[in-house]
Amino acid sequence: MGAASAFNGRMLLFVSWTQGGEGSGTGSPPAPIIEARLSEAERTLLARLAARDEGALRSVLAEHQQRIYQLALKITGSAEDAEEVTQDTFIRLLDSLGQFEGRSSLGTWVYKLGLNLSLMRRRSLGRRPEQAWADPMEGFDDRGHHLNPVGRWRGAVLDTEREQTRRLVREAIAEMPADYHSVLVLADMEGRSRQEIAAMLELSVPAVKSRLHRARLMLRARLAKEFEE
Protein backbone atom coordinates (compact mmCIF):
# COMPACT_ATOMS: atom_id res chain seq x y z
CA MET A 1 0.00 0.00 0.00
CA GLY A 2 1.55 3.27 -1.07
CA ALA A 3 1.67 6.52 0.86
CA ALA A 4 -1.09 7.89 -1.37
CA SER A 5 -3.50 5.69 0.55
CA ALA A 6 -2.74 7.67 3.69
CA PHE A 7 -4.75 10.48 2.12
CA ASN A 8 -7.79 8.29 1.86
CA GLY A 9 -10.89 10.14 2.93
CA ARG A 10 -9.08 12.31 5.43
CA MET A 11 -9.05 16.06 5.84
CA LEU A 12 -5.41 16.76 5.41
CA LEU A 13 -5.67 20.13 3.77
CA PHE A 14 -5.45 22.00 7.02
CA VAL A 15 -1.99 20.65 7.66
CA SER A 16 -0.73 20.23 4.12
CA TRP A 17 0.31 23.82 3.63
CA THR A 18 2.80 23.53 6.45
CA GLN A 19 4.82 21.08 4.35
CA GLY A 20 5.58 23.99 2.04
CA GLY A 21 7.85 24.45 -0.95
CA GLU A 22 8.52 22.59 -4.15
CA GLY A 23 7.36 19.04 -4.45
CA SER A 24 5.81 19.29 -1.04
CA GLY A 25 4.87 16.05 0.62
CA THR A 26 7.64 13.98 -0.95
CA GLY A 27 10.85 12.62 0.49
CA SER A 28 14.22 14.22 -0.03
CA PRO A 29 14.38 16.04 -3.37
CA PRO A 30 16.79 14.94 -6.10
CA ALA A 31 20.04 16.80 -6.47
CA PRO A 32 19.50 19.99 -8.45
CA ILE A 33 20.59 19.69 -12.02
CA ILE A 34 20.62 23.33 -13.00
CA GLU A 35 23.25 25.70 -11.61
CA ALA A 36 25.53 22.77 -10.83
CA ARG A 37 29.06 23.33 -12.09
CA LEU A 38 31.37 20.91 -13.83
CA SER A 39 33.43 19.11 -11.20
CA GLU A 40 37.10 18.34 -11.61
CA ALA A 41 36.29 14.62 -11.86
CA GLU A 42 33.79 15.32 -14.66
CA ARG A 43 36.31 17.52 -16.46
CA THR A 44 38.80 14.66 -16.40
CA LEU A 45 36.12 12.22 -17.53
CA LEU A 46 35.17 14.45 -20.47
CA ALA A 47 38.82 14.81 -21.48
CA ARG A 48 39.16 11.02 -21.49
CA LEU A 49 35.95 10.74 -23.49
CA ALA A 50 37.25 13.26 -26.02
CA ALA A 51 40.34 11.05 -26.30
CA ARG A 52 37.98 8.15 -27.11
CA ASP A 53 38.65 6.30 -23.87
CA GLU A 54 36.22 3.35 -23.68
CA GLY A 55 36.44 3.19 -19.90
CA ALA A 56 35.23 6.79 -19.72
CA LEU A 57 32.23 5.92 -21.87
CA ARG A 58 31.38 3.01 -19.57
CA SER A 59 31.57 5.35 -16.56
CA VAL A 60 29.28 7.92 -18.20
CA LEU A 61 26.77 5.22 -19.09
CA ALA A 62 26.84 3.69 -15.62
CA GLU A 63 26.17 7.10 -14.10
CA HIS A 64 23.49 8.46 -16.44
CA GLN A 65 21.79 5.79 -18.57
CA GLN A 66 19.15 4.81 -16.02
CA ARG A 67 18.06 8.40 -15.39
CA ILE A 68 17.87 9.23 -19.11
CA TYR A 69 15.98 6.02 -19.93
CA GLN A 70 13.38 6.66 -17.21
CA LEU A 71 12.95 10.29 -18.23
CA ALA A 72 12.45 9.24 -21.86
CA LEU A 73 10.00 6.53 -20.79
CA LYS A 74 7.92 9.00 -18.77
CA ILE A 75 7.87 11.56 -21.59
CA THR A 76 7.29 9.23 -24.54
CA GLY A 77 5.25 6.56 -22.73
CA SER A 78 6.85 3.76 -24.72
CA ALA A 79 9.79 1.48 -23.93
CA GLU A 80 10.74 1.30 -27.60
CA ASP A 81 10.85 5.09 -27.93
CA ALA A 82 12.69 5.41 -24.62
CA GLU A 83 15.41 3.08 -25.89
CA GLU A 84 15.83 5.04 -29.12
CA VAL A 85 15.88 8.38 -27.27
CA THR A 86 18.45 7.08 -24.77
CA GLN A 87 20.71 5.86 -27.55
CA ASP A 88 20.32 9.13 -29.50
CA THR A 89 21.12 11.13 -26.35
CA PHE A 90 24.48 9.43 -25.81
CA ILE A 91 25.37 9.53 -29.50
CA ARG A 92 24.59 13.26 -29.49
CA LEU A 93 26.76 13.60 -26.40
CA LEU A 94 29.71 11.91 -28.09
CA ASP A 95 29.26 13.95 -31.26
CA SER A 96 29.07 17.29 -29.51
CA LEU A 97 31.83 16.99 -26.91
CA GLY A 98 33.69 19.86 -28.56
CA GLN A 99 30.70 22.19 -28.15
CA PHE A 100 30.28 21.62 -24.40
CA GLU A 101 31.47 24.75 -22.61
CA GLY A 102 31.41 23.30 -19.11
CA ARG A 103 28.95 25.84 -17.74
CA SER A 104 26.88 23.10 -16.13
CA SER A 105 27.59 19.67 -14.73
CA LEU A 106 27.83 16.74 -17.10
CA GLY A 107 24.62 15.41 -15.55
CA THR A 108 22.77 18.63 -16.40
CA TRP A 109 23.98 18.57 -19.95
CA VAL A 110 23.04 14.93 -20.53
CA TYR A 111 19.66 15.44 -18.84
CA LYS A 112 18.84 18.43 -21.05
CA LEU A 113 19.89 16.53 -24.16
CA GLY A 114 17.69 13.62 -23.11
CA LEU A 115 14.77 15.89 -22.28
CA ASN A 116 14.90 17.74 -25.59
CA LEU A 117 15.11 14.51 -27.58
CA SER A 118 12.28 12.99 -25.54
CA LEU A 119 10.04 16.01 -26.15
CA MET A 120 10.87 15.94 -29.87
CA ARG A 121 10.04 12.24 -30.00
CA ARG A 122 6.71 12.78 -28.23
CA ARG A 123 5.81 15.57 -30.66
CA SER A 124 6.70 13.37 -33.61
CA LEU A 125 4.35 10.65 -32.33
CA GLY A 126 1.54 12.98 -33.42
CA ARG A 127 -0.82 12.35 -30.53
CA ARG A 128 -3.97 14.46 -30.66
CA PRO A 129 -5.44 14.08 -27.20
CA GLU A 130 -6.07 17.78 -26.55
CA GLN A 131 -9.74 17.84 -27.48
CA ALA A 132 -10.54 15.16 -24.90
CA TRP A 133 -9.25 17.30 -22.00
CA ALA A 134 -11.67 19.89 -20.68
CA ASP A 135 -10.46 23.15 -19.17
CA PRO A 136 -10.56 22.48 -15.40
CA MET A 137 -11.76 26.04 -14.78
CA GLU A 138 -14.90 25.55 -16.87
CA GLY A 139 -16.69 23.40 -14.29
CA PHE A 140 -18.20 26.38 -12.44
CA ASP A 141 -21.36 28.46 -12.86
CA ASP A 142 -21.56 32.27 -13.19
CA ARG A 143 -21.24 32.72 -9.43
CA GLY A 144 -18.20 30.46 -9.26
CA HIS A 145 -19.92 27.43 -7.71
CA HIS A 146 -19.23 23.87 -8.84
CA LEU A 147 -21.56 22.88 -11.68
CA ASN A 148 -21.45 19.21 -10.68
CA PRO A 149 -20.93 17.51 -7.33
CA VAL A 150 -17.35 16.44 -6.54
CA GLY A 151 -17.03 13.12 -4.73
CA ARG A 152 -14.37 11.31 -2.76
CA TRP A 153 -12.32 8.53 -4.29
CA ARG A 154 -12.54 4.86 -3.35
CA GLY A 155 -9.75 3.97 -0.91
CA ALA A 156 -8.50 1.00 -2.91
CA VAL A 157 -7.62 3.07 -5.96
CA LEU A 158 -4.92 4.92 -4.00
CA ASP A 159 -2.74 1.83 -3.77
CA THR A 160 -0.07 2.26 -6.43
CA GLU A 161 0.84 -1.43 -6.09
CA ARG A 162 -2.55 -2.16 -7.64
CA GLU A 163 -2.10 -2.94 -11.32
CA GLN A 164 -5.32 -1.23 -12.42
CA THR A 165 -4.43 2.00 -10.59
CA ARG A 166 -0.95 2.02 -12.07
CA ARG A 167 -2.31 1.45 -15.57
CA LEU A 168 -5.03 4.11 -15.31
CA VAL A 169 -2.68 6.76 -13.92
CA ARG A 170 0.04 6.04 -16.47
CA GLU A 171 -2.42 6.04 -19.36
CA ALA A 172 -4.02 9.29 -18.23
CA ILE A 173 -0.63 11.00 -17.84
CA ALA A 174 0.53 9.74 -21.24
CA GLU A 175 -2.52 11.27 -22.94
CA MET A 176 -2.16 14.74 -21.44
CA PRO A 177 -1.62 17.72 -23.76
CA ALA A 178 2.11 18.25 -24.33
CA ASP A 179 2.53 21.61 -22.55
CA TYR A 180 1.00 20.30 -19.35
CA HIS A 181 2.45 16.81 -19.64
CA SER A 182 6.08 17.92 -19.70
CA VAL A 183 5.69 20.17 -16.65
CA LEU A 184 3.83 17.49 -14.68
CA VAL A 185 6.45 14.85 -15.49
CA LEU A 186 9.36 17.10 -14.52
CA ALA A 187 7.76 18.47 -11.33
CA ASP A 188 5.77 15.61 -9.84
CA MET A 189 7.47 12.56 -11.34
CA GLU A 190 11.07 13.70 -11.67
CA GLY A 191 10.94 15.95 -8.59
CA ARG A 192 12.55 18.92 -10.33
CA SER A 193 12.14 22.40 -8.87
CA ARG A 194 10.11 25.01 -10.69
CA GLN A 195 13.26 27.05 -11.27
CA GLU A 196 14.93 24.08 -12.93
CA ILE A 197 11.88 23.38 -15.09
CA ALA A 198 11.63 27.03 -16.10
CA ALA A 199 15.26 26.99 -17.22
CA MET A 200 14.93 23.69 -19.09
CA LEU A 201 11.67 24.54 -20.88
CA GLU A 202 12.50 28.25 -21.34
CA LEU A 203 9.43 29.38 -19.42
CA SER A 204 8.99 31.82 -16.54
CA VAL A 205 8.63 30.33 -13.04
CA PRO A 206 5.02 31.63 -12.74
CA ALA A 207 4.19 29.98 -16.09
CA VAL A 208 5.58 26.68 -14.81
CA LYS A 209 3.50 26.96 -11.65
CA SER A 210 0.36 27.82 -13.59
CA ARG A 211 0.84 24.89 -16.00
CA LEU A 212 1.61 22.51 -13.15
CA HIS A 213 -1.55 23.51 -11.29
CA ARG A 214 -3.71 23.11 -14.38
CA ALA A 215 -2.04 19.81 -15.20
CA ARG A 216 -2.85 18.46 -11.72
CA LEU A 217 -6.44 19.72 -11.94
CA MET A 218 -6.88 18.17 -15.39
CA LEU A 219 -5.42 14.86 -14.27
CA ARG A 220 -7.55 14.95 -11.11
CA ALA A 221 -10.70 15.43 -13.18
CA ARG A 222 -9.72 12.62 -15.55
CA LEU A 223 -8.94 10.17 -12.73
CA ALA A 224 -12.14 11.14 -10.89
CA LYS A 225 -14.17 9.54 -13.70
CA GLU A 226 -12.66 6.19 -12.72
CA PHE A 227 -11.95 6.65 -9.02
CA GLU A 228 -14.97 8.43 -7.49
CA GLU A 229 -17.06 6.54 -4.95
Added chain:
Amino acid sequence: MMGSLRRLYAMMAMILGRPFGIRMHSCREVAQLLIDYIDGELTPAQRRSIDLHLMACPDCRHCAETYLQTQALTQEIRYEDIPAEFQRRLRSVLLEHLRASH
Protein backbone atom coordinates in the same frame (compact mmCIF):
# COMPACT_ATOMS: atom_id res chain seq x y z
CA MET B 1 -31.55 18.45 -4.64
CA MET B 2 -27.74 18.44 -4.92
CA GLY B 3 -27.84 21.96 -6.39
CA SER B 4 -29.85 23.22 -3.42
CA LEU B 5 -27.41 21.63 -0.98
CA ARG B 6 -24.45 23.25 -2.71
CA ARG B 7 -26.11 26.66 -2.53
CA LEU B 8 -26.83 26.05 1.15
CA TYR B 9 -23.17 25.21 1.85
CA ALA B 10 -22.04 28.31 -0.02
CA MET B 11 -24.43 30.45 2.07
CA MET B 12 -23.13 28.82 5.27
CA ALA B 13 -19.57 29.71 4.28
CA MET B 14 -20.61 33.33 3.64
CA ILE B 15 -22.42 33.56 6.99
CA LEU B 16 -19.54 31.94 8.91
CA GLY B 17 -17.01 34.33 7.43
CA ARG B 18 -18.86 37.63 7.88
CA PRO B 19 -18.46 38.08 11.67
CA PHE B 20 -14.69 37.79 11.24
CA GLY B 21 -14.54 40.21 8.33
CA ILE B 22 -13.30 37.44 6.04
CA ARG B 23 -14.11 37.75 2.36
CA MET B 24 -15.23 34.34 1.22
CA HIS B 25 -13.75 32.95 -1.95
CA SER B 26 -15.94 31.29 -4.55
CA CYS B 27 -15.38 27.61 -5.42
CA ARG B 28 -13.63 28.69 -8.63
CA GLU B 29 -11.27 30.95 -6.67
CA VAL B 30 -10.55 28.14 -4.20
CA ALA B 31 -9.63 25.87 -7.12
CA GLN B 32 -7.38 28.58 -8.56
CA LEU B 33 -5.59 29.16 -5.24
CA LEU B 34 -5.19 25.49 -4.29
CA ILE B 35 -1.53 25.27 -5.33
CA ASP B 36 -0.65 28.36 -3.27
CA TYR B 37 -2.64 26.99 -0.34
CA ILE B 38 -0.75 23.70 -0.44
CA ASP B 39 2.61 25.43 -0.88
CA GLY B 40 1.88 27.74 2.08
CA GLU B 41 2.17 30.83 -0.10
CA LEU B 42 -1.09 32.57 0.86
CA THR B 43 -1.51 35.45 3.29
CA PRO B 44 -2.96 34.41 6.68
CA ALA B 45 -6.28 36.08 5.73
CA GLN B 46 -6.48 34.19 2.44
CA ARG B 47 -5.67 30.94 4.20
CA ARG B 48 -8.35 31.47 6.83
CA SER B 49 -10.87 32.22 4.12
CA ILE B 50 -10.04 29.02 2.28
CA ASP B 51 -10.02 26.96 5.49
CA LEU B 52 -13.51 28.25 6.19
CA HIS B 53 -14.69 27.56 2.68
CA LEU B 54 -13.32 24.00 2.82
CA MET B 55 -15.10 23.37 6.11
CA ALA B 56 -18.41 24.50 4.67
CA CYS B 57 -18.17 23.19 1.09
CA PRO B 58 -17.85 19.41 0.59
CA ASP B 59 -17.34 19.79 -3.18
CA CYS B 60 -14.24 21.94 -2.67
CA ARG B 61 -13.05 19.74 0.19
CA HIS B 62 -13.29 16.63 -1.99
CA CYS B 63 -11.66 18.52 -4.87
CA ALA B 64 -8.75 19.53 -2.65
CA GLU B 65 -8.36 16.05 -1.15
CA THR B 66 -8.35 14.38 -4.55
CA TYR B 67 -5.97 17.04 -5.92
CA LEU B 68 -3.47 15.95 -3.26
CA GLN B 69 -4.21 12.30 -3.96
CA THR B 70 -3.53 12.93 -7.66
CA GLN B 71 -0.20 14.52 -6.77
CA ALA B 72 0.69 11.61 -4.48
CA LEU B 73 -0.25 9.00 -7.11
CA THR B 74 1.84 10.79 -9.73
CA GLN B 75 4.83 10.89 -7.42
CA GLU B 76 4.51 7.23 -6.47
CA ILE B 77 3.95 5.66 -9.87
CA ARG B 78 7.08 3.70 -10.74
CA TYR B 79 8.46 3.11 -14.21
CA GLU B 80 10.54 0.17 -15.34
CA ASP B 81 14.31 0.21 -14.94
CA ILE B 82 16.45 0.25 -18.05
CA PRO B 83 16.40 -3.35 -19.36
CA ALA B 84 19.69 -5.27 -19.00
CA GLU B 85 19.51 -6.44 -22.60
CA PHE B 86 19.18 -2.85 -23.81
CA GLN B 87 22.10 -1.76 -21.60
CA ARG B 88 24.31 -4.31 -23.37
CA ARG B 89 23.09 -3.23 -26.80
CA LEU B 90 23.52 0.45 -25.94
CA ARG B 91 27.08 -0.06 -24.71
CA SER B 92 27.94 -2.02 -27.82
CA VAL B 93 26.47 0.60 -30.21
CA LEU B 94 28.20 3.47 -28.41
CA LEU B 95 31.57 1.75 -28.22
CA GLU B 96 31.33 1.13 -31.94
CA HIS B 97 30.42 4.79 -32.48
CA LEU B 98 33.35 5.87 -30.34
CA ARG B 99 35.81 3.71 -32.31
CA ALA B 100 34.39 4.81 -35.66
CA SER B 101 34.82 8.48 -34.80
CA HIS B 102 38.60 8.13 -34.35
